[in-house]
Amino acid sequence: MTLMSQRDSEWAPARTTFVLGGARSGKSAYAERLAAASGLPVSYLATAASPQLDGTPVDAEFAKRIAVHRARRPAHWRTIETGIDLAGALNRAQLEIQAEAEALAQAQCEAQAEAQAYAKAEAKHEAKVPIPAVGGCILVDCLTLWLTALFYSDGKDGPCADWAARIDAFDEALASSGSRVIVVSNEIGLGVVPMGAQTRQFVDELGRLNQRIAARCDEVVMMVAGIPMSVKP
Secondary structure, eight states: OOHHHHHHHHOOOOSEEEEEEOTTSSHHHHHHHHHHHTTSOEEEEEOOOOOEETTEESOHHHHHHHHHHHHHSOTTSEEEEOTTOHHHHHHHHHHHHHHHHHHHHHHHHHHHHHHHHHHHHTTOOOOOOOOOOOOOEEEEEOHHHHHHHHHSOTTOSSSOTTHHHHHHHHHHHHHHOOSEEEEEEEOOTTSOOOSSHHHHHHHHHHHHHHHHHHHHSSEEEEEETTEEEEEEO
């Protein structure tokens, strides 16, 4: 066996992938391509929410951005609006994937039993029903907007009281998920130090969150001008 063929035989897709990048770096589009390429049913966890007043969006430009993202996603993907409870949304998506997998496995077992019964009745060799792999892919887009919601909730002056606990909960949910998970976030720490204590705290905490999720994930990709750059492994 050659070195190349040995590497190919040992290669396996990452279970968790973290996609980082600046504004308009192509990170969301790349993450969506990864999700589509997985061949699995996709659950899209959307953290963006357009600010509203009496049910009417107050930021038309941001609402348009959200609409563009929605239109770009395949219609058969399941979309979950997460709010600030990202851990809960990830856990719910995982439970739905498990329930669908169990239902499919049960249907396959029943089909296998029917095929075996038919083969026995016809005195033929035992029929085999192929059982395909089951599972799902969860795409989280993105951590930056989620942290923004935790830090700048409507009508609140400062972060949510339990923002740190919510980050811990998401990290734990990501670690325990058995699905293919792709997480998107912004890299905003390459510029000058921002003015304002609260803004500096946000930049610091997003940097710490990115480090934490990068350490958790099997694979880390940095998007530069639409080009994926492998960071990890």
